[in-house]
Amino acid sequence: MPLHIFTLSWLMLALVAGSLSGCATPSAPYRPPWTGDALVDGQHAVSNAPPKDKVMWQMITARSALFQKNYDLAEDLLDDVLRSIENRYGKDKEARKSRKLFQDEAGKFFIGEPYERVMAYYYRGILYWMAGQPDNARACFRSAQLQDSDSEKNEFRNDYVLMDYLEGLTSLKLSASADSNYMRATNSARLAIPPPYRSSDNVLIFTDYGAGPTKYASGAYGEQLKFKEGRSSAREIKIASAHEEIHLGPYDDLTYQASTRGGRLMDHILANQAVFKSTTDAAGDAALMSGIVLAHGRNTQEVGLGLVAAGLVSKIFSAAASPDADTRDWDNLPQYLTFGTMSLPPGRHILTLRYLDAAGNEISNLTRTEYIQVNDSPKDTVLYFSDIKQQIP
Amino acid sequence: MTEMQSDERGFVTGTGIESQDLVSVTDKMARSLVNTPEINDFSGMPRIVLDPVINNTRFPIQQGIFLTRIRTLLNSRTRGKMRFLARERMDALRAEREMKRTGELTSSSDPNVQEFKGADFFLTGKLDGQTTRTSAGTSDYVLYSFQLIDARTSEIIWEDFSELKKQGLEDASYR
Numbered sequence: 001m002p003l004h005i006f007t008l009s010w011l012m013l014a015l016v017a018g019s020l021s022g023c024a025t026p027s028a029p030y031r032p033p034w035t036g037d038a039l040v041d042g043q044h045a046v047s048n049a050p051p052k053d054k055v056m057w058q059m060i061t062a063r064s065a066l067f068q069k070n071y072d073l074a075e076d077l078l079d080d081v082l083r084s085i086e087n088r089y090g091k092d093k094e095a096r097k098s099r100k101l102f103q104d105e106a107g108k109f110f111i112g113e114p115y116e117r118v119m120a121y122y123y124r125g126i127l128y129w130m131a132g133q134p135d136n137a138r139a140c141f142r143s144a145q146l147q148d149s150d151s152e153k154n155e156f157r158n159d160y161v162l163m164d165y166l167e168g169l170t171s172l173k174l175s176a177s178a179d180s181n182y183m184r185a186t187n188s189a190r191l192a193i194p195p196p197y198r199s200s201d202n203v204l205i206f207t208d209y210g211a212g213p214t215k216y217a218s219g220a221y222g223e224q225l226k227f228k229e230g231r232s233s234a235r236e237i238k239i240a241s242a243h244e245e246i247h248l249g250p251y252d253d254l255t256y257q258a259s260t261r262g263g264r265l266m267d268h269i270l271a272n273q274a275v276f277k278s279t280t281d282a283a284g285d286a287a288l289m290s291g292i293v294l295a296h297g298r299n300t301q302e303v304g305l306g307l308v309a310a311g312l313v314s315k316i317f318s319a320a321a322s323p324d325a326d327t328r329d330w331d332n333l334p335q336y337l338t339f340g341t342m343s344l345p346p347g348r349h350i351l352t353l354r355y356l357d358a359a360g361n362e363i364s365n366l367t368r369t370e371y372i373q374v375n376d377s378p379k380d381t382v383l384y385f386s387d388i389k390q391q392i393p
Numbered sequence: 394m395t396e397m398q399s400d401e402r403g404f405v406t407g408t409g410i411e412s413q414d415l416v417s418v419t420d421k422m423a424r425s426l427v428n429t430p431e432i433n434d435f436s437g438m439p440r441i442v443l444d445p446v447i448n449n450t451r452f453p454i455q456q457g458i459f460l461t462r463i464r465t466l467l468n469s470r471t472r473g474k475m476r477f478l479a480r481e482r483m484d485a486l487r488a489e490r491e492m493k494r495t496g497e498l499t500s501s502s503d504p505n506v507q508e509f510k511g512a513d514f515f516l517t518g519k520l521d522g523q524t525t526r527t528s529a530g531t532s533d534y535v536l537y538s539f540q541l542i543d544a545r546t547s548e549i550i551w552e553d554f555s556e557l558k559k560q561g562l563e564d565a566s567y568r
Contacts, residue, residue: 105566108566111567136454136456138449142524174447
């Protein structure tokens with residue numbers, strides 16, 4: 001091939017590359033320095049991660065704070081998360097950019113997929129209840145359910161069992177009616193049906209277990225957001241005190257919730273970007289091949305050079321198109337959520353938590369005891385337990 | 394960072410309860426309450442206790458903030474027309490009185506005389522909400538209602554309300 005063909009080609013390449021230089025190039029995801037203390041690492045990440053990822057780190061760190069019973073920190077982080085979720089309306093420059101052909105979806109401010117937002121409200125609701133504010137807890141459970149209201153199919157909308165169940169129980173505690181809540185909760189139940197309310201019970205136990213779903217990108221160009229199923233060796237829990245034993249089933253399954261949302265509007269945008277990427281890539285290949293062949297002919301050399309240049313431009317546009325789905329996720333969520341109540345006299349008590357597998361056998365290495373202090377009436381004692389004591393971001 | 398007035402709508406907004414709503418609602422309630430005949434014609438000084446607002450919306454709120462602002466407005470603008478009782482401080486007040494009774498602290502009056510006042514009225518309120526959500530965004534309606542209840546008869550002697558509706562559209566990238 002004559003030297004001037006190469007010269008022209010590289011000149012075109014440089015020009016187009018220059019024109020696309022403003023496009024986003026995915027950078028390596030931020031990782032906090034690992035100290036082994038999830039709260040230290042998480043708070044470092046909240047302060048130092050790119051602003052677009054801050055909410056994700058706040059979510060992760062909030063759950064680490066819950067594991068460590070650092071409820072004040074969890075409250076602060078979740079309050080900030082909820083503000084970000086609630087204030088997402090209106091014009092958002094970064095969100096608008098993330099829809100553009102040459103920008104990553106992950107360039108937008110992270111507020112999570114609906115199942116992640118639901119969990120932020122859910123945990124904040126638990127903390128409000130712990131603080132003796134059942135009406136604010138109810139507000140959070142309502143908002144949690146609302147986050148699940150834009151699933152593609154009707155049958156998967158507002159179908160968290162616990163959000164309805166807990167809205168009902170908080171209403172009963174506030175002397176309001178809860179019949180429709182219980183009915184909705186039982187209608188949504190797939191894995192286990194929650195028991196009828198015992199509104200006079202004074203010990204309210206929230207537990208969750210297993211490792212929740214994770215996101216991954218699928219499709220030829222990573223344009224499809226998919227969810228890898230969460231896992232849990234435990235299926236049910238038995239909690240025993242000296243006075244009674246309760247049996248808790250998995251009322252909500254986060255993998256199910258994550259994967260039944262259906263198509264997002266953003267999926268269509270990314271699919272179109274993937275088509276663009278694929279088409280420009282194929283057109284670039286065809287133009288390059290034809291151009292190189294024609295450039296060797298004495299009479300077709302100019303046409304050939306033009307085709308080579310066009311092919312290069314097309315290839316560069318294809319390479320610059322960025323249809324990757326946003327796979328940032330709240331990576332320490334549980335697989336199953338459950339809840340139960342007990343009636344215990346005020347004072348110190350010992351609870352034994354036994355986790356059972358799908359066959360009903362006890363998973364002995366998960367069994368543990370918790371020492372609790374039951375409040376004097378009328379304040380309820382709200383407890384949160386997880387099967388994982390600490391998670392490293 | 395931009396400093397703003399509390400009744401100004403900021404550029405970071407949602408469809409929830411915000412400071413400008415708090416200001417407009419409590420201003421309206423304080424103006425309405427102060428013109429209540431039962432308060433104006435009360436023989437002596439009416440004593441009022443604040444009973445926490447019930448939140449029946451989907452938005453968590455700082456529970457005392459509405460009544461605190463109403464109380465502060467009334468106290469600062471209608472000096473001497475009514476008295477509010479500091480029931481949320483009763484633990485500290487009882488402890489103080491007990492220390493005076495035991496002689497641990499000095500007292501300008503006989504600490505054994507019961508001087509904690511009873512309420513003539515309860516001022517309370519409720520926030521109710523209704524939400525509509527579509528794939529494009531969210532619409533939230535909040536009804537703020539406040540009542541003054543006669544502590545002796547349980548009669549509601551004054552009631553007023555304010556209502557606000559907000560809508561927010563989500564960027565397509567979050568849908």
